[in-house]
Amino acid sequence: MPQDPGKYREMPLIKGSPFDLTELPRLPYPDVQVLALQYQTDPDAVRALLPDCYRVAEKPLVTVVFSHNYGLGFIAGGGYRLAAVQVAARFDGEHDHVEGDYILVMFENKTRPILGGREHLGVPKQFADISPVKILPNGHLRCEASVWGHLLFGIDLPPLRKQNALVRLIANRQINARPWLAYKYIAALDGPPDADYPTVTQNDSQLKQLWLGKTGKVYYGDPGREDVAYIRGVVDALKTLPVRRVEQALRFRGSAVLRMDLSRRLR
Amino acid sequence: MPIDPTGIHVTPFIMGPVFDRKSLPGLVHADTELLILDYRTDRDAIRPLLHHCYELGEDPTVSVAFAEYGGVDFLAGNRYRHAAVQIAARYEGQEDHLDGAYVLVAFENETMPIIMGREHLGIPKVYGDISPIKTLSNGHLRCEASLWGHLLFGIEAACPSRQTASACQEAGKSFSERPTFGYKFFQSLGGPLDADYPTVSWADFEIEQMWVGAKGRLYLGSPGEEDIGEFKPIIDALRSLPVREVSQTIRARGSMVLRYDTCRRLR
Numbered sequence: 001m002p003q004d005p006g007k008y009r010e011m012p013l014i015k016g017s018p019f020d021l022t023e024l025p026r027l028p029y030p031d032v033q034v035l036a037l038q039y040q041t042d043p044d045a046v047r048a049l050l051p052d053c054y055r056v057a058e059k060p061l062v063t064v065v066f067s068h069n070y071g072l073g074f075i076a077g078g079g080y081r082l083a084a085v086q087v088a089a090r091f092d093g094e095h096d097h098v099e100g101d102y103i104l105v106m107f108e109n110k111t112r113p114i115l116g117g118r119e120h121l122g123v124p125k126q127f128a129d130i131s132p133v134k135i136l137p138n139g140h141l142r143c144e145a146s147v148w149g150h151l152l153f154g155i156d157l158p159p160l161r162k163q164n165a166l167v168r169l170i171a172n173r174q175i176n177a178r179p180w181l182a183y184k185y186i187a188a189l190d191g192p193p194d195a196d197y198p199t200v201t202q203n204d205s206q207l208k209q210l211w212l213g214k215t216g217k218v219y220y221g222d223p224g225r226e227d228v229a230y231i232r233g234v235v236d237a238l239k240t241l242p243v244r245r246v247e248q249a250l251r252f253r254g255s256a257v258l259r260m261d262l263s264r265r266l267r
Numbered sequence: 268m269p270i271d272p273t274g275i276h277v278t279p280f281i282m283g284p285v286f287d288r289k290s291l292p293g294l295v296h297a298d299t300e301l302l303i304l305d306y307r308t309d310r311d312a313i314r315p316l317l318h319h320c321y322e323l324g325e326d327p328t329v330s331v332a333f334a335e336y337g338g339v340d341f342l343a344g345n346r347y348r349h350a351a352v353q354i355a356a357r358y359e360g361q362e363d364h365l366d367g368a369y370v371l372v373a374f375e376n377e378t379m380p381i382i383m384g385r386e387h388l389g390i391p392k393v394y395g396d397i398s399p400i401k402t403l404s405n406g407h408l409r410c411e412a413s414l415w416g417h418l419l420f421g422i423e424a425a426c427p428s429r430q431t432a433s434a435c436q437e438a439g440k441s442f443s444e445r446p447t448f449g450y451k452f453f454q455s456l457g458g459p460l461d462a463d464y465p466t467v468s469w470a471d472f473e474i475e476q477m478w479v480g481a482k483g484r485l486y487l488g489s490p491g492e493e494d495i496g497e498f499k500p501i502i503d504a505l506r507s508l509p510v511r512e513v514s515q516t517i518r519a520r521g522s523m524v525l526r527y528d529t530c531r532r533l534r
Contacts, residue, residue: 011452012372012391014316014504018497021454049268049281076496078415105279111378111394118382119453124279127378148345186386186453186461187275189291190531194453194462196270229343229379230282237281265456 010119027258031070031079032205035133035143037155037216038063038248041241046087049237051183053198053266054102057088062241063101064155064218066130066143069256072113080110081130083145083153085238089181091198095267098200100179105234107145107152121263122184122199126231128152133251141251147228151221152235157249160211168210171252175205181266198266202259205252213249277382285341285383286527293471293524297338298346302400302410304331304422304483305515308508313354316504318450320465320533321369324355329508330368331422331485333410335399336523339380347377348397350412352420352505356448358465362534365467367446372501374412374419388530389451389466393498395419400518407483408518414495418488419502424516426478439474439521448533468530474521483516 007017008024019025043060050056063086070079089102107128108114117123127147131154134142144154163171179202186195220239225232270276274284275291286292310327317323330353337346356369374395375381384392395412402408403423411421430438446467453461487506492499 008454009452010454011385011389011450012393012501013318013450013452014371014391014501015497016500047268051280052269074496076415076493103279104281111381114378115381115385115393118278119385120456122278122456126279126282126382148343183278183280184456184461185270185276185278185280187277188462188532189275189387189527193276194451195455197456199456226343229341230277230285233282234279263456265458 024261024263026261027072027074029069029072029256029258032256033068033133033253034065034251035141035155035157036063036065036248036250037157037218037246038250039218039243040245040247042244045241046089048240049104050087050089050102051198053093053183054089054091054181057090057099059088061088061247062086064153066133066155068133074116075110075112078110080108080113081132083107083128083130083143085153086180087241091181091200091266093267096200098179098181098266100181100200102181104238119186120260121180121201122182122195122197123180123201124182126234146221147223147231150223150227152223152228152231153218153220153238155216155218157213157216157251160213160249160251163210163212167212168207171210171212171250172205172207175207176203179203184265200264200266202262204257204259206254206256207252208254209252211251214246216246216249218243275387277386291528293526293528295338295340296336296523296525298336299472299521299523300335300400301517301519302333302408302422302424303515303517304424304485304513305329306485306513307511309511312508316371316507317354317356317369318465320450321356321358321448324357324366326355328355328514329353331420333397333400333422341383342377342379345377347375347380348399350374350395350397350410350420353447354508358448358467358533360534363467365446365533367448367467369448371504387527388468389449389462389464390447390468391449413488414490414498417490417494419490419495419498420485420487420505422483422485424480424483424518426480426516426518428479430477430479435474435477435519435521438477438517438519439472442472442474443470451532465533466530467533469526471524471526472521474519476521477517477519480516481513483513485510
């Protein structure tokens with residue numbers, strides 16, 4: 001089975017080559033709903049969780065994001081949900097000087113985007129069950145991530161205020177100005193890692209409806225290793241990021257484009 | 268946060284190392300049930316699907332193997348199912364000279380073993396829904412793999428002949444001695460490939476009960492790209508391996524230990 005070095009390939013190799021390496025696609029996410037809580041924490045707590053190549057941004061912000069994505073061409077029109085925890089960080093390398101959100105962990109409820117995210121973008125994705133956006137009787141919104149029936153974490157947002165087009169435009173710009181920062185790492189059992197470098201990924205979001213608030217809470221489960229195995233370590237690490245002040249609660253509906261064509265290694 | 272080089276990591280890093288590099292474990296699958304159909308195909312049909320670093324095995328044999336694993340230690344005792352299509356192959360390298368089974372594709376219904384199989388072992392695992400072993404009214408056994416509600420493939424096997432304890436022991440030894448071949452392949456972000464080499468892994472089987480036969484059939488679904496997206500070429504590739512003669516059917520119960528300590532790159 002010959003391999004064309006000009007094609008993007010992934011295992012299983014019998015799947016063939018969906019596109020050329022020189023023409024990496026933009027993946028449209030036509031139907032997106034996001035619920036997020038952003039809070040300020042202690043810079044030392046962030047520092048302890050960042051790979052050495054990154055440094056804590058001026059403002060030590062943690063963002064807990066839930067996103068519900070549907071109509072995705074790369075999974076035959078299907079959808080998936082994600083739950084990510086990211087921290088504001090900076091990369092100052094030899095060539096690149098970038099500020100964005102370093103992804104501590106991204107849980108998703110479908111394996112295909114997990115593999116693509118890990119193997120192409122270096123995003124540390126793992127599987128979890130993720131709830132829909134729940135509307136409580138008191139008007140609060142909630143989303144939760146769990147594994148094998150054990151709660152990992154969730155956010156609870158009191159009723160939010162719908163925003164006008166101008167605020168939406170500004171928020172849109174702010175969101176798109178912050179790329180995902182990650183660290184691609186693929187271990188080898190009998191030698192040095194196969195991949196071991198920082199990455200950056202751009203998303204172009206388009207906000208069609210936006211609601212904002214200034215309060216909310218993040219809450220954690222207490223699963224043991226006997227409940228969720230290695231994922232226990234993730235929850236323990238997230239708990240080390242204390243909530244000093246809630247900065248922003250947010251909900252939006254719109255669309256996005258995952259810019260695979262702009263994803264790259266940071267240098 | 269420095270990355271501990273003594274550990275084997277699966278991102279996210281905040282999860283901590285999953286194994287100690289100096290004492291790689293055997294991954295216990297305490298409760299294992301297998302249903303396997305082996306058939307002979309055309310040598311020329313195998314050649315286009317086999318990575319060029321491998322040679323065809325002596326017999327052009329395809330194994331379609333379904334497994335249900337329970338008591339899995341790295342999943343907190345949980346279960347997962349597996350459906351693989353593999354072909355008899357030989358590796359003649361500078362140092363290694365081995366006969367084994369090259370995995371064309373392995374579907375599994377749990378994400379963590381998919382990630383670990385891909386990133387550590389170079390096995391081309393992807394997600395699929397996999398049925399339990401079904402017993403039909405005529406006593407035949409069936410297992411099926413599907414994706415998003417669309418049948419990929421299944422086997423139906425008659426395994427009428429219960430084997431003696433010594434035959435079970437021999438079979439366990441035979442399964443354990445036959446290595447699994449993979450090809451670890453990861454595209455990079457802007458540079459040479461992150462991983463591009465053949466791999467080998469072994470598992471220790473203990474067979475407690477076994478039934479064999481020589482009648483069975485393989486059947487394939489006809490999902491379209493609109494049903495299963497980019498996975499369609501996998502089914503097309505499997506369809507290109509005609510069944511010339513069913514050589515063996517096996518149902519077995521026992522346990523399996525995946526020998527991470529012996530998994531490595533082929534040279």
